[in-house]
Amino acid sequence: MSFRVLLAVLAARLAGWISRLTGRGGSSLPGLVARRIAPQVLTRLSQSLGWGTLLLTGTNGKTTTAAMLRHVVEGSGRRLISNRAGANLILGLTATLAQAERWRIFPRADLAVLETDEATMPRAGQEIRPRVVTVTNFFRDQLDRYGELSTTVQYVARGISFVQPDGVLVLNADDPQVARLASGSHEVIYYGLDAGAHVEAAGYDALDARFCPHCGSALTYDRRYYAHLGHYRCLHCGWQRPQPSVAVERWSRSEEKVWVRIRGEQYVFSWRMPGIYNLYNQAAAIASAVALDVPTATIEERLASFRPAFGRMETVMAGPTRLWLALVKNPVGFNQVLGAVADEAEGRQAVMIVINDRYADGRDVSWLWDVDFEYWVGRLKVDRWYVSGIRARDMAVRLKYAGVPKDLVVADEAVVSLLTRATREVGEGTLFVLPTYTAMLEVRQHLTQMGLVKHFREG
Amino acid sequence: MSDEKRFNILHLYPEHMNLYGDRGNVLALTQRARWRHIPSEVMVREIGEPIDWEAVDMVFMGGGEDTHQARIAEDFLKIGPELASRLRDGLPMLAICGAYQLLGQYYKTAEGRELPGVGFLDVWTEPGTTRAIGDVVTQTSLPIVPESLVGFENHGGRTFLGEGARPLGQVALGQGNNGQDGTEGALQDRVIGTYLHGSLLPKNPHLADLLLKWSLERRGVTDSLEPLEEEEEMAAHQTIVARSRNS
Ligand SMILES: [Zn+2]
Numbered sequence: 001m002s003f004r005v006l007l008a009v010l011a012a013r014l015a016g017w018i019s020r021l022t023g024r025g026g027s028s029l030p031g032l033v034a035r036r037i038a039p040q041v042l043t044r045l046s047q048s049l050g051w052g053t054l055l056l057t058g059t060n061g062k063t064t065t066a067a068m069l070r071h072v073v074e075g076s077g078r079r080l081i082s083n084r085a086g087a088n089l090i091l092g093l094t095a096t097l098a099q100a101e102r103w104r105i106f107p108r109a110d111l112a113v114l115e116t117d118e119a120t121m122p123r124a125g126q127e128i129r130p131r132v133v134t135v136t137n138f139f140r141d142q143l144d145r146y147g148e149l150s151t152t153v154q155y156v157a158r159g160i161s162f163v164q165p166d167g168v169l170v171l172n173a174d175d176p177q178v179a180r181l182a183s184g185s186h187e188v189i190y191y192g193l194d195a196g197a198h199v200e201a202a203g204y205d206a207l208d209a210r211f212c213p214h215c216g217s218a219l220t221y222d223r224r225y226y227a228h229l230g231h232y233r234c235l236h237c238g239w240q241r242p243q244p245s246v247a248v249e250r251w252s253r254s255e256e257k258v259w260v261r262i263r264g265e266q267y268v269f270s271w272r273m274p275g276i277y278n279l280y281n282q283a284a285a286i287a288s289a290v291a292l293d294v295p296t297a298t299i300e301e302r303l304a305s306f307r308p309a310f311g312r313m314e315t316v317m318a319g320p321t322r323l324w325l326a327l328v329k330n331p332v333g334f335n336q337v338l339g340a341v342a343d344e345a346e347g348r349q350a351v352m353i354v355i356n357d358r359y360a361d362g363r364d365v366s367w368l369w370d371v372d373f374e375y376w377v378g379r380l381k382v383d384r385w386y387v388s389g390i391r392a393r394d395m396a397v398r399l400k401y402a403g404v405p406k407d408l409v410v411a412d413e414a415v416v417s418l419l420t421r422a423t424r425e426v427g428e429g430t431l432f433v434l435p436t437y438t439a440m441l442e443v444r445q446h447l448t449q450m451g452l453v454k455h456f457r458e459g
Numbered sequence: 460m461s462d463e464k465r466f467n468i469l470h471l472y473p474e475h476m477n478l479y480g481d482r483g484n485v486l487a488l489t490q491r492a493r494w495r496h497i498p499s500e501v502m503v504r505e506i507g508e509p510i511d512w513e514a515v516d517m518v519f520m521g522g523g524e525d526t527h528q529a530r531i532a533e534d535f536l537k538i539g540p541e542l543a544s545r546l547r548d549g550l551p552m553l554a555i556c557g558a559y560q561l562l563g564q565y566y567k568t569a570e571g572r573e574l575p576g577v578g579f580l581d582v583w584t585e586p587g588t589t590r591a592i593g594d595v596v597t598q599t600s601l602p603i604v605p606e607s608l609v610g611f612e613n614h615g616g617r618t619f620l621g622e623g624a625r626p627l628g629q630v631a632l633g634q635g636n637n638g639q640d641g642t643e644g645a646l647q648d649r650v651i652g653t654y655l656h657g658s659l660l661p662k663n664p665h666l667a668d669l670l671l672k673w674s675l676e677r678r679g680v681t682d683s684l685e686p687l688e689e690e691e692e693m694a695a696h697q698t699i700v701a702r703s704r705n706s
Contacts, residue, residue, distance in 0.1 A: 140478075149524060150524060150525070150526055210474070211526075211527075211530070216526075216530065363592075363593065363594075363611070364479060364611045364613065364656065364657075365611075365657075366479040366480030366481075366483065366611060366656045366657055366658055367479070367480055368480065368483075369480030369481075369482060369483030369486065369658045369661070370477075370480050370482065370483075374486075390698075391695075391698065393691060393694040393695035393697075393698050394661075394662065394695045394698070396691045396694070396695070397661050397662060397691045397692050397695045398661070400691050400692075401483075401486050401487060401490045401661060406691075411691070411694075
């Protein structure tokens with residue numbers, strides 16, 4: 001064992017201990033310190049994993065998919081390391097592996113499941129040499145960080161080039177930009193939706209990828225599940241959606257069940273999180289579990305006991321008021337969340353939207369204009385709209401132009417006081433709280449202080 | 460052209476050129492027309508489709524990814540001469556980001572390829588080494604109150620102005636056209652080219668109304684626009700203006 005790696009790991013743990021002591025839970029210090037002392041630390045630590053590493057990336061659904069997959073793998077009895085939501089840059093990945101053990105230097109775990117930011121994929125791939133890479137989808141998001149969508153796809157493609165020769169790619173067959181990532185040199189497990197019934201893509205969706213990645217012609221869709229996800233083919237060069245070996249064939253909201261065909265055989269799984277996009281998340285988790293050789297019986301059993309992760313549609317009771325929390329971060333996700341709100345038409349309802357524009361939220365709020373409020377406003381039975389966060393005023397303008405009467409909108413940048421007011425005014429009813437990433441942290445912190453949710457740390 | 464009050468906006472390539480909420484500009488213009496009981500219609504036009512120019516009161520075109528921009532470039536150059544002659548004739552247009560670049564003389568890609576523009580605006584675009592990304596506040600020379608325009612820029616190209624174009628504004632926060640000469644956007648006849656997303660017009664209602672006024676004047680409607688309450692819009696505007704004071 002190299003002395004530098006030993007030193008790096010110990011220093012990272014010390015730094016982590018100090019930042020927790022000083023109350024800065026999500027510090028990037030441990031990763032920074034470790035890499036400064038031993039630049040090879042991530043490579044060395046990941047090499048010690050018996051089976052290897054799965055990197056999970058893509059625009060939407062990373063956190064939910066990772067949480068599901070973690071829960072499933074834990075049920076198979078294997079030792080697993082995984083990172084917390086948000087700790088998905090190179091420093092976070094390094095810190096996760098360096099802090100995996102208390103007394104030993106190298107992790108005893110068999111494998112690591114690491115949610116990885118798209119732009120971190122080239123570096124993470126090079127240093128870790130993953131056994132599996134799972135890609136969820138590509139939507140416009142975080143564009144002000146990485147430039148254009150095609151740049152993001154290139155990052156992920158580069159990360160994939162470092163997958164071990166006997167490794168596996170788990171790809172969303174229904175997203176043309178993801179399906180194109182098949183390299184030819186790796187086994188691919190495709191997942192997708194194969195439902196017979198036509199599903200109407202509700203509302204306006206900003207379409208991101210409608211063109212053939214091979215020849216640039218417009219793609220023809222025989223079926224579209226949401227945004228650019230569906231059954232596509234190119235009439236010009238003949239390229240088309242690959243046939244998925246993990247295919248969702250049917251689902252039922254009332255039974256909370258989903259029927260999935262895995263390599264020719266049909267299985268029934270529990271399905272708790274509503275929305276087509278959560279079907280994709282679940283299919284991604286199942287396909288990844290298949291890539292990790294988790295027995296189907298284990299997948300079945302573990303999905304039955306799975307509960308949603310941080311901020312992904314959870315409900316909390318605050319006295320008589322039901323708080324329904326869901327993260328919003330890009331137009332497609334926001335439209336999906338509003339669709340789920342529309343499905344909940346019961347009793348007294350109000351919506352609180354909290355928009356921040358810090359780095360982790362995306363500094364550009366232009367995307368609010370790509371959310372189809374014009375479509376949803378008339379379909380939601382909402383008594384009042386509360387808008388808050390650093391960009392509360394932009395949200396107020398967005399609602400105004402979507403036709404919401406001025407007297408139904410309350411704007412206040414201060415999150416906690418508006419949340420308190422909104423909860424009081426809703427009383428016995430539901431308050432849908434829809435924050436961006438850092439706004440969700442503020443909301444959660446407040447609810448924790450009120451003793452309403454379990455304490456959690458965010459990376 | 461009759462002098463009935465109408466506002467028809469031609470939205471060029473909304474499928475390809477739809478980055479960063481640029482459709483918010485069209486929503487803002489049509490809503491502000493409707494609130495004043497001016498019938499308004501969005502004429503959507505994609506590659507190869509015909510254009511009923513006589514019905515058009517204003518043209519809008521947004522930004523797109525490089526790959527999408529490359530797809531519409533050929534078609535855009537084809538309608539270029541007709542468009543340019545109508546713009547010279549006083550037809551108002553708002554061109555954002557990629558559309559702004561395409562309205563110019565040429566733009567050079569990051570790989571050094573020089574692509575021709577429509578050549579209406581006397582501007583040209585060179586590749587930059589880094590992307591200019593962030594909030595922007597400018598002081599405009601347009602006859603509007605307040606003089607400030609706010610938005611969010613996100614562009615790789617650096618645009619330079621020739622003799623024929625005036626800058627839309629002087630930068631108080633952000634990079635603007637090229638990060639060197641302190642200018643942002645371009646103004647020529649009644650055509651505005653700019654890098655500002657945000658969306659631009661919803662939080663710059665004074666600029667939206669100037670474009671509306673220009674458009675209605677084409678129909679011979681010269682009476683001033685009925686004022687609208689704009690408390691929310693200006694509050695959003697001030698959120699960004701305040702950042703130029705703190706920087
Ligand atoms: Zn093709």
